[in-house]
Amino acid sequence: xxxxxxxxxxxxxxxxxxxxxxxxxxxxxxxxxxxxxxxxxxxxxxxxxxxxxxxxxxxxxxxxxxxxxxxxxxxxxxxxxxxxxxxxxxxxxxxxxxxxxxxxxxxxxxxxxxxxxxxxxxxxxxxxxxxxxxxxxxxxxxxxxxxxxxxxxxxxxxxxxxxxxxxxxxxxxxxxxxxxxxxxxxxxxxxxxxxxxxxxxxxxxxxxxxxxxxxxxxxxxxxxxxxxxxxxxxxxxxxxxxxxxxxxxxxxxxxxxxxxxxxxxxxxxxxxxxxxxxxxxxxxxxxxxxxxxxxxxxxxxxxxxxxxxxxxxxxxxxxxxxxxxxxxxxxxxxxxxxxxxxxxxxxxxxxxxxxxxxxxxxxxxxxxxxxxxxxxxxxxxxxxx
Numbered sequence: 526x527x528x529x530x531x532x533x534x535x536x537x538x539x540x541x542x543x544x545x546x547x548x549x550x551x552x553x554x555x556x557x558x559x560x561x562x563x564x565x566x567x568x569x570x571x572x573x574x575x576x577x578x579x580x581x582x583x584x585x586x587x588x589x590x591x592x593x594x595x596x597x598x599x600x601x602x603x604x605x606x607x608x609x610x611x612x613x614x615x616x617x618x619x620x621x622x623x624x625x626x627x628x629x630x631x632x633x634x635x636x637x638x639x640x641x642x643x644x645x646x647x648x649x650x651x652x653x654x655x656x657x658x659x660x661x662x663x664x665x666x667x668x669x670x671x672x673x674x675x676x677x678x679x680x681x682x683x684x685x686x687x688x689x690x691x692x693x694x695x696x697x698x699x700x701x702x703x704x705x706x707x708x709x710x711x712x713x714x715x716x717x718x719x720x721x722x723x724x725x726x727x728x729x730x731x732x733x734x735x736x737x738x739x740x741x742x743x744x745x746x747x748x749x750x751x752x753x754x755x756x757x758x759x760x761x762x763x764x765x766x767x768x769x770x771x772x773x774x775x776x777x778x779x780x781x782x783x784x785x786x787x788x789x790x791x792x793x794x795x796x797x798x799x800x801x802x803x804x805x806x807x808x809x810x811x812x813x814x815x816x817x818x819x820x821x822x823x824x825x826x827x828x829x830x831x832x833x834x835x836x837x838x839x840x841x842x843x844x845x846x847x848x849x850x851x852x853x854x855x856x857x858x859x860x861x862x863x864x865x866x867x868x869x870x871x872x873x874x875x876x877x878x879x880x881x882x883x884x885x886x887x888x889x890x891x892x893x894x895x896x897x898x899x900x901x902x903x904x905x906x907x908x909x910x
Contacts, residue, residue, distance in 0.1 A: 529568075535562075555593075600628060642720045642721075654789050749765060840861070
């Protein structure tokens with residue numbers, strides 16, 4: 526039989542495998558992925574050596590299908606066989622090496638006995654100062670911390686906990702949400718995050734389905750970030766009905782997004798590696814403006830003898846006294862106290878301390894020498910992102 530006949534049969538088996546995967550019939554899915562891989566391997570044997578591009582595409586497909594079937598030894602055999610030839614185009618070499626890297630991770634994880642809950646988050650940043658496989662350490666650490674915080678907040682939301690405004694998550698939350706950073710395949714700059722499976726089954730008398738809920742952390746994470754980035758005024762209200770939590774997720778997602786100028790980076794892509802047809806969440810510089818508009822505070826209570834106007838202060842955030850309802854920003858050496866800050870949360874504003882910020886405030890005064898500032902919005906200055 527020809528390459529086309531075998532390849533067409535492989536596509537049919539793969540389509541059936543994907544359908545079983547969607548239905549969560551993992552054994553049947555793996556069985557059909559194996560059949561698809563075998564058909565694709567047969568297709569490879571029917572290609573002339575001068576069909577280098579088709580050989581590359583088919584070799585990658587065969588190895589990938591064996592990988593999805595959890596037939597790691599067969600996937601490695603295919604990859605090593607064709608990598609040892611002179612017939613592969615550069616794209617196929619790169620993709621087969623990525624499959625081998627993924628297999629090494631899976632084999633190492635299996636030996637360790639560490640288990641993760643379903644779902645993996647793949648994060649990539651690109652543009653600006655980002656290089657292929659390299660990025661400024663401070664930027665990466667900042668984004669990893671913010672993603673971890675969103676996972677913690679998602680867990681607290683799923684457990685129906687009161688919104689935490691101060692301090693770190695408690696031990697209950699950390700025991701159920703243990704994010705791990707994984708090496709991802711090379712790209713512009715990528716890393717992956719998975720949640721380790723809890724060591725003990727969670728039981729909360731007031732929340733009978735607590736254990737089931739935390740198994741959905743990764744899925745809920747995607748729902749929240751997607752709604753926050755794409756439709757903060759509509760879909761997010763349905764995904765997160767609680768207003769305080771909505772505002773928290775809006776602020777955390779905004780801090781993930783690229784700066785308006787795109788100087789440090791101009792695109793973040795977040796996707797699930799487990800979906801058959803992953804649709805990534807894209808954060809761009811304009812995402813910040815969309816979220817900012819959704820976060821706009823109303824003016825403070827009007828008093829006729831006060832003039833209200835919105836101004837921006839550029840400076841360094843020096844002091845936080847959130848419980849006392851104010852923060853302090855140094856503007857050209859002059860410390861400005863800004864009120865109405867008690868609604869801010871540690872996750873968002875804490876990392877801004879001693880860094881340059883842009884603070885949008887309501888300026889109110891009845892006398893020129895008696896100005897008072899009320900917080901409307903605060904973000905890191907773009908050079909600090």
